[in-house]
Amino acid sequence: MLKGKMIQGCRAIAEAVTLCRPRVISAYPITPQTLIVEELASMVAEGELDTEFINVEGEHSAASLVLGASATGVRVFTATSSQGLLYMAEVVFNIAGMRLPVVMVNANRSLSAPLNIWNDQQDSISMRDCGWMQLYAENNQDACDLILQAYRIAEDHRVMLPVMVCVDGFVLPHAFEVVDLPSQKEVDAYLPPYQPLYKLDPDNPYTMGAFAEPDKYMEARYMIQHTMEASIPIIEEVSREFKRTFGRVAGGLFEKYRVDDASTVVVALGSMAGTIKDVVDDLRNKGQEVGVLRLITYRPFPEEALYEALKGAQNIVVIEKALSLGGSAPLAVELRSVFHGRPASPKISGFVIGLGGRDVTTDDLKYAIEKAQQQLINMEFIGLRTDLELEGVNA
C-alpha cells in the first residue's frame, strides 16, 4: 500500500515548496511550469502559504526579483521552463556568481525554434555552465523530496550556491501520482530558517556585486568550481540525513538499478529512467546482464563516483533528451571524459531521444541498447522519422 495521496504533480510541488516556507516567490508563466505557479497563487489566496507572491512582467525580472530578495536575507523560490530559463540566463549566472542560495524548479521543455512546448532536457542542459547545482527528478515524489533537499544543500554555509530541481515538463507536473508529503512540523525540524552570510541591512551595510579586475576575477570563479566539487559529499550527506529523517531514499548523486553485476549499463536523467528500468527487467528476464544508472546530480558532475560505479561495465549506453548542436550528445561526452586516461575503458555510446516531447518507447530503448552492444556509437538520433522530406538534408 503506497503511503501518501493521489495528487497532481504541480500541486505536490507547490505543497513541497510551501513546506519550505519561502518568504518571496516570483515567477512568470510558461508552459509547462504554469500549473505550479497557479497552484502556489491559489495557496496564497487561500491563506495556506504566507509569502510575498509577485507576478512579474518577464522571467528576467522574476529571477532578478528573487535575487534581490535573497540578497536581503530571505528564502525565495522561482520556477520556469525552456525559453523562460534562457531569457533569465544572465540573471541565473549572476545569482550563482553572487553566491545566493536560490532554489528553482525547471519544468524541462524543448527550445525554440521551432516552437515546441513539450518535454525534453535541452533547456537545463544548455544552462549547465551557469554555476547552479542541477538535480533531476524521476517522479513527483522525487521532485518533492529534491526540493526539500535543495534548500538544505543551497543554504549550507559550506555551499551557498543556487540549486535547480529539474522535472520533466508535462510528464511530471501534469501527471497524477501518489506522493507522500511530510508535515510542516517535520519540515521545520529538518529545514531551519535561512541564515545568510551577507545580507543587505542598514544596521550592517555591505556592498554587493562589486566588479573584479583581471587580477581577481579568476579566483572568484575558481571558488565556485571548488565549492561545487566540495559539495559532492555534502549532497550525499544530505541524502543520507533525509533517509534517516523521513525514511525514504531520495537525492544523492545517482541511483543504481541492477548495475553492480551488469556488463551493459544505460545512463539517463529524469523520468525516462522509469521506462528504462522496465526494459532492464525485461532484458534481465531474457538473460542479459543489463542495468541502469539514473544520474540525479548532474551539476556538480560526480566524476569519481561515476567512475567507481561504472568501471565494471563493458558497454555504457547513454540515452539523453538533449543535444549540443554542432557538437554531440552532452552527457555522453561528459561521461567519456570520466574514463579518459584511466584503467577501465568501457565503450560509451550516445543516443539522442525524445526531443520535443516525442514518446520514449520501450522498443526505442531496446534498439539503442542492442545497437550499442554491437558497435560503439558516437551519437545517433533514435526514432528519427524516415517518411519525411527534410529540406537541405535528403530533399
Place this chain on the structure above:
Amino acid sequence: MPELVKERDKLVDHLLCSGHTACPGCGQSLAARLMVRAAGRNVIIVNSTGCLEIFTSKYPESAWEVPWLHSLFQNTAAVASGVEAALKTLGRLDKVRVIAQGGDGSTFDIGFGAISGMFERGHDILYVCYDNEAYMNTGIQRSGSTPRYARTTTSPPGKVSLGNLRPKKDLPQIAAAHGIPYVAVASVGYPMDLDRKIRKALSIRGPKYVQIHVPCPLGWGTEPSKTIDYARLAVNTGLCPLIEIENGVTTAIKIPARVPVEEYLKGQVRFRHLLEGTGRKEEIAEIQKLADRNIEVYDLIAK
C-alpha cells in the same frame, strides 16, 4: 526649503564617500552624493551597471556607506522589487527605504521594461535616473535620452549626418502615465531643489521616479569646473524643465534667468558641429522651438 546643515553631520555628507574614481567634475557623482545625503542611512540601494556603479565599487574598495547591490544592467527595478518584497515580509519596509538607481542607458532603454513592471506593480521604491544623455561608461554612445543633434560615437555628425536625429524620449511623462504618485525632474545645477525632491519622494509610499539632469564633462565636452553652470544653463533655456507631477498634477519651477539655447549649446563639444562656421541656423532654431514649447507647456516664465 530644507535647512542648510549648520553642524555638519559628517556621516550623512559622506554616505557616498571620497576615493571614488569618477572623472573630475562628474555631474553624476555629485548628484549621487547629494541624493544619498538626502536619503540618509536607512536605505538599501540597487544600482545598475554604469559609470556610478563602476567608479564606486571596484573590489575590494567601496565608496558606499549604505547597503548597496549591483546585479546587472537592465534588471535594477526588478532586483529592487525583490529587496522591497523581502523587507515587506520582514516587517521593515516602514523604516528602511528602497532606492533603485541608474543612468539614462539602463533607465530609458535596456531597463525600461523592468521599470514599467515595477511601476505597474506599485512597489514602494524610489527610482532615480542620472540623466547625462548617453551611454557614458562604455564611451559615449547614444541612448533614448540623447537629445536631437547631439554627437555621440554611435550618432556622430559627418558629411551626411548632423548627429543624433531622434528626439529625447519623454520618460517623466511615461512614468506619470503609469499613475505613480510622484514624478520629478531635478538638476545637479540646483542641489537644494534636488535635495527637496529626494526627501519629498521618500516621504511618499509607492513607486516614485526622479530624473536628475547631470552634465558629463567627458561626454558633453565641457569644462569640468563648469558642470554646475551647464546644468543651470540647461534649466534656464527651458530645455530641462524642473517639473513635479504629483498624482497627475504638474507643477514646475520658474526659470531663474532665461537664456537662448545657443548659450547652452556653445562650449559643448557634442553640439559644436551646429555652431561651427556660419552655424546650422535651422537646427538651432529647432532646438530653440523645443525650449519655447517647454516654456509654454509648463509655464516656466514668472509673470
Place this chain on the structure above:
Amino acid sequence: MKITLGTVTKPGGSRANKTGAWRTSVKPRFLQKNCIGCDVCALSCPEGCIFGTGQRTYYANEDFCKGCGICANVCPVHDIEMIPEGGEDA
C-alpha cells in the same frame, strides 16, 4: 587580501584610494576673506572633500581633491581660487 563569496565588500573602503594624486595642474585655495559660510562649495564638491562649519572655515582635503574647479566656480563671493599645483608662489 581576501576574496569574499560574491565579492561582497565592507563600506567605505574607497578612502584608501587617494584621488588627490590625480591633480596635475591646479588645486583650490580658500581665501578666507569674503566667505559667508553658505556651504555651497561643500555641497557642490563631487568628491565630498570640502569641510567647514561657518564663515571662513572651509578647506579641501587634498588627499582626495581632483582639482576639478567646481568649488571656485560656484562660490557666490569668489572666495576660492584655483592656484597652480606647485603652490601659491609658483
